[in-house]
Amino acid sequence: MATELGVATPRITDGVVLDGVSHAYGATQALERVSLSARGGEVVAIVGPSGCGKSTLLDLVCGLTTPQAGRVEAPRAVLMPQRDQLLPWLTAADNAALALRVNGTSKHAAREKATRLLAELGLGGFERTRPADLSGGMRQRVAFARTLLAGAPLLCLDEPFGALDAITRADTQAWLAEALRRSPRTVLLVTHDVEEAVLLADTVVVLSPRPGRVVKRLRIDLPPGRTATDPGVVELRAEALAAMR
Amino acid sequence: MVALMIVIAFVGVWQLYTELSGLDAFVLPPPTEVVTSLYDDRGLLLENFLVTGGEMLLGLLVALLLGIALTVLLHLSPPARRGLYPLLVGTQVVPIVLIAPLLVAWFGFGLLPKLGIVAVVCFFPIVVPTLDALRRIDPDRIKLMRTLGATRWQVLRFAEAPSALPGLFTGTRLAVAIAAIAAVLAEYSGSERGLGRLTLQSIPQLETARAYAAIVVLMTFTLLLYAGLAALERLLLPWAAAPERTP
Known part of the structure; x- marks a missing residue:
């Protein structure tokens, strides 16, 4: 059994709350009345088609942007941007x-x-x-x-595996799940890959195409160590995909 | 290697042309006479080279300090950028050839007007590519730094300044290439010493070979400076040579 990682785990009791958050860039409405929450230590995946305001959502949670409407409550958050930077x-x-x-x-x-x-x-x-x-x-x-x-108690992962090939991606997903088990954090995981969301998250939130609205919220009550071919994973994946259409 | 062969061919054609055309040596001296002058006049050439080389190096140093300070200011302050950038472009459309003699009349025959002329000509090519490099930084990189808790100054120090270094080197290489022209121009406008002054003097004295020798010395120095900078860049920024890869 692996032990806790050699990095101080911050207090993760504070969760994240977004309440009726709307945000636009000029004439483009990125998010419309989005409400979602993550308990301390929970991994919440946010999935949706390209351009549904997922990255905007992380900017708001990280405090890089102030929402034009609604309320964002989040502890200190650190961003893992698309492309590793x-x-x-x-x-x-x-x-x-x-x-x-x-x-x-x-x-x-x-x-x-x-x-x-x-x-x-x-x-x-x-x-x-x-x-x-x-x-x-x-x-x-x-x-x-x-x-x-x-x-930081809250990690905002923006398409962290978007640029990896399929095999590396599967390996890195399994690796991430293990790392988070050893050093638990509250995680918002933004991805357009429904399977990745179901494999890694405790809860999957599905956003609609722009303007992003929450169209579905799925609890993933599956044990850790999930694989893409588990019947439970396949079923929830289909459910989330249906919600995206 | 190819460059060297082209130079050899060029010098060969020049030599042949002077021998076959029967031109007077004071109109176009053959390369052999230029080489002779390089040796015979070495004391005179060295003495004047030290003056011009000094003007170039000090002028470049002033341009570099001024250029970096301006770049940081323009990058950090949008009002400064809006207000100052057009003025900087303005300094470059001033016909420096015409202004140079006026500066000399104002500041005298000493080093000061030369430094001013070299610096004014050289700071602009330093500012432009460096500022461009700063603006091309991926906004996600800045966001990342901010969520890691970096202050504005730390973003500059840890992420932006290193990203801009390749631009700064490019700009400095461009500045080196024109520093010699600027220094000679400054000397033409009024001076007592220097390779530009020596060239100007040698022509009416029919010492054309010496004028060419002075040019060869100046070109060699500029090329060495340029090559030195390129080597320094490879040494200090090995990561900049490889294209930045994303997974």
């Missing part, structure tokens, strides 16, 4: 340690901490490698280590 001039360890450096930890201490976490996440020996020399799956792991080390 690793800094090409930094090594894997220094990329993972970015949040520590920003909050004033010395370079040496930050690097040491990041190196330890990378090793636990299966990247031992790669701490001095630059992003250009890492595979896609490894880059996502470094990006996730960076997200964890920020020490």
Whole structure:
């Protein structure tokens, strides 16, 4: 049985609440009266077609944008953006340690901490490698280590596996589920992949095409260690897909 | 390698042309005479090179400091960008050839007007690519930094400034290429020493080979400076050579 990851787990009792949130960019209505919530420690997947305002939703939760209408209540959140956004001039360890450096930890201490976490996440020996020399799956792991080390109770993952090939994607999903089990956080996972949502989340929220509205909320009462071919997964996947149409 | 062969071919044709056309050496000296002058006049060339080389390096340094300061200001402050950018473009449409003699009349024959002219000509190509590099940064990268808790200054330090370094190097290489022209122009406008001054003096003295020798010295210096910068860039920014890959 794996133990807790060597990174301080913040208090995750505070959940996330969005209540009647609407937001527009100019004439484009991105979100319309969206209400959803996540309990502390819950993984909520938000699925929907491209352009349904999923990324806007994360911007609001992260406090990067203020909603034009409605209420957003969220603890400190850290974003894992689409495409890993690793800094090409930094090594894997220094990329993972970015949040520590920003909050004033010395370079040496930050690097040491990041190196330890990378090793636990299966990247031992790669701490001095630059992003250009890492595979896609490894880059996502470094990006996730960076997200964890920020020490925020809430993680906002924006299409984290969107650019990976199918096999790497399946591996990385399983890896993420395990990492979250070892270092629990409240997670908002934005994806357009319904299967990914059902595999990883406790709750799946389906948004309509623009303007994004909540059209379905699915509880996923399946044990962890799910695979895409489990009958329960297949059934819920079909249900979510039907709601998207 | 190909470049070297082209240069050799060019010098060969030049030599052949001067020998076959029967032109006077003071109209177009053959390369051999230029080489002779490089050796015979080495003391004179060195003395004047130190002046012009100094003007170029100090002028570039001023341009670099001014360019970086302006870039940061324009990037951080949209009002400054709106107000200052048109003025910066304005400095580049001033016909520097005409202004140079006026600056010399104002500031005298010393180093100051030369530095001013080199800096004014060279800071603009530094600002433009650096500012462009700053603006091309993926907005998601900035969002990420902000959710990691970075202040505006930290975003600049950790994410933006390194992203802009390749642009800064490009700009500095461009500036180096024109710094020699600017320095010579400044010397033409009034000076007592320098390779530009030496060239101008050598022509009426019918020492045309010496004028060409001065040009060769200046070109060699500029090329070395350019190559040195390119080598420094490869050394400091190895990550910039590889295209940024996304998974």
